[in-house]
Amino acid sequence: MSLEQFSALLSASNHTFAHPLPAELLLASEGDLQTFYSPFDHINASARIVVCGITPGSQQTRLALTEAAKQLRLGASVQHADQAAKETASFAGPLRSNLVRVLDQVGVHTLLNIDSCACLFDTHRHLLHSTSALRYPVFVNGKD
Template sequence: MVNPLLFPEYADAIRALDLAAIGSPAALPERFLLAHEGRFSVHYIPFEYVNPAARIVVVGIAPGFVQWKNAMAETQRRMAAGAAQDEVLRAARLAGAFSGAIRPNFVALLDAIGVQRWLGIASCASLFDHDAHLVQISAILRHPVFVDGRNYSGTPGMAKLPFLREQVLRYFAHEAAQLPDALYIPMGGSVAEGLDWLAREGVIRRERILHGLPHPSGANAERVAYFLGRKERAALSSRTNARQIDAARATLLAQMAALSES
């Protein structure tokens, strides 16, 4: 699991980027291509910062094109200001993390199952403020993956493809090895499947994965509202499986109770 820091190799190229001229994944400079196979391509992003004190790891699927541009812009700003390498990498990884409506939903979901009590804080809202040292914002595929020039969305499943499995093991598994006692929160079903695969591989302990939280995006508002008790079961649309959400909530509450007692 050798995972050398790549940033020094890319710093000059990032500094020289004309981001205004890059309007799509197809326009990404060849210099940033890390790997490719068939329809898949992987491009470097300066997301190598690992918070050694993190007790919560929020795991997305992969940075997309917009996040690539935002991270590169933040990196350019920090380098121009003369920031140290660690600060540059930390700022790049946090650029735009959980902005907008997704953040209050996410905080409410974590508080609803008792993550704040396990952490010993009043609310998980402070994870984005003065308790930011307790969280690692991550992605199971650290670097952007594009399929036919579009953001990889989880299909086909990464655990089924040797090319993507190698990316997970090369980067995310190395990160997870530094945070063995953290809780892992998958953001979406494909990420959950990937974390389960890593648990079978012995990279992460299965009891440290918090399965079943609804994705906190605005598009998932009804499931979030029902999980939080803000919407009655009788008022749900046919698209929302109340029984599944009830079961997930009960399992998560029991899991957090067990973790708090251990």
């Protein structure tokens, strides 16, 4: 899967991507499980640290889709929209704050020579590759 496959749908949409997600984004369904496409494909090959979650949640999914759609409507390339979506949404919300706190507590910021791991989501994004064991969001009965 790639953002390019869904770019026409996203760029034509003024959707806020609240729940439920558009059926066109459904990749697979089995029993109570549903997997949806969301633009988490960008790979930061120059990163110095990789942080891996389990799967993007509904908040991250909504933010990624909304940012990708916005970028595409503004005329950005698919690659730029994909990168912007991932940077905007990765570990977004309270999860990001908790992650930064834990990474700072164990001294990751010191190893990277930055003030705080909060910089990994702002001024020092080039150091981070964020990913998930399950790249695309998987929901159980529509819930995280």
